[in-house]
Amino acid sequence: MTNPVIDEKKLIAQEKLNNPSLLRTIWREIMHDKMALGSLILFTIIVLSAYISPLFVDQTALTRVNFLNVWKPPSLDNWVGTDDGGRDVFGQLMIGTRNSLTIGVAVTLIAGLIGLTYGLISGYYGGAADNVMMRILEFLMVLPSLMFIIVFVTIVPNYNVFTFILIMSIFAWFGKARLIRSRALQERELDYINASKTLGTPSFKIMFFEMFPNLSSLVIVNMTLTLANNIGIETGLTFLGFGLPAGTPSLGTLISFARNPDIIKNKWWVWLPAALLILVMMLCINYVGQAVKRASDARQRLA
């Protein structure tokens, strides 16, 4: 007679199957939703071509002005034509996408970090600290932030890409902080936090290593959705002339050609592809974001 052998590995595997990780749930949700899958594939193609193609393209050739080649409509040589300096629009489109994406991601991460810290502190301590921090946040949220960003951009000395990212991040974390704070307030009442407190774990450790993992799905959902928003704000600001400095082209730089009526109508190939590319990226990111959002909330899941 043999004792029943408990297969440790099998148990763990079963456990994993019953409690799929967030990443696995997101994947299942995306695979289930054909539009989200299509969006993810399209977005991956855009990202890959934006980051890989500049490696093969001669960047100095791209910025070289060629007056014999000015305002050429799309042809086999220049897939989407050339601009006022005879530069290839397609190449600029790729570099612009790369810059816009990088800045969008950077702003999302920095703003996420600020919002997370602010929200966690406010929610974890609660009481008077929370009260004061929320009054400050309420004030910040009523500021006309677009105007403030534009004013900051004009008054900051030695303005460059990094200061731009910083300025944008300063005005991008308010909503996130409020969201995280409201969840942290609920979380602080739970037993595991109280247990940790009783054991004397330092507050910052509870906040970032115990509370934060439980809020991570919320943060991930929010970050995916704000990434699209941040790219929109960056290209919008660059379009108005208050975004990226002249040396760093963004998709907004190409669209800003459209401030001239003649170019809007007769040289549409300069600005229209960039505008449509932004639109497609926004739709893709949002579609994937919606799938991620559903995956994080069991009641909304489709798969």
Next chain:
Amino acid sequence: MLKFILRRALLMIPQLILLSLIIFMLSKAMPGDAVTGAFMSNPNVSPEQVEKIREKLGLNDPWYEQYGRWIGKAVQGDFGQSYVHKQPVTSLLAGRIENTVLLSLFTAIVIYLLAIPLGIVAGRWTDTWADKMIVTYNYFAFATPLFIFALLMLFLFSFILGWFPIGGSGNIRIDPGSWEYIVDRAKHLFLPVMSGALIGTYGTIQYLRNDIIDQKIKDYVKTARSKGVPEGKVYTRHILRNSLLPIAAFLGYEITGLISGSIFIESIYSYPGLGQLFLQSIAQRDFTVVTALVMVSGAAVIIGTLLSDIILSIVDPRIRIE
């Protein structure tokens, strides 16, 4: 009730003071003040003369004196002189504010005219083809950046199809007050308003749809149904009363979006309003106008939020309990 309104209104005062302080600090930090902007390019004015003008204008006083002077006058509606336009900022704003208010007002009206019926249809007939279409439209409205949408509208309807003028607020040669004038203004307003409104519907549709879906299964609705109230009336008399009231209150919160939207819309349609004036003044370093504009917009948002909070507390007494 009164206590809540008073408390809420008192909260506004430190907000306004803080806002004015921040804006004042920013205006001081701007590279070059009005004097340098107006005289630096003029070789006939010596540095000593510039210094004299500064002294005369009080630009060398300590900041708190300058702030006190600025805020004291601003409260009375005097924001100083625009050094570029050579006229008082207040009259400069007064000439433009009508255009922006008109644009924002019509945008808000169209948003509600579109969003409320669509939200009701989507909420009442959930998971029908109509609901699916509305949800898809709403998803596009949420994802599309305003300036791209406005540009595409301008390109399609003004340049390709030629149905609308490509910019401005009206033909100055037409006599104001005539029927022709109104039609002309409307033609100039149509595209800017539609660009803002068509993708501004997101929040309202989303809120209304979710709220109706929530209300539908509540006990008071079941009671009404079991009493034999016709289905149409269940919606118009019972559910909508609960769902629509908060929407009326959200109008004040919309002001933030309308202000930042007007900057893009006015720039794209070269519509002579406050948003365009803001961009021009920034480019020309006309800082008295910039500070006045940011101050006015900030105050408008603060007052709008106050009104929304008060209306919301009237329609929903639960908010008052703290």
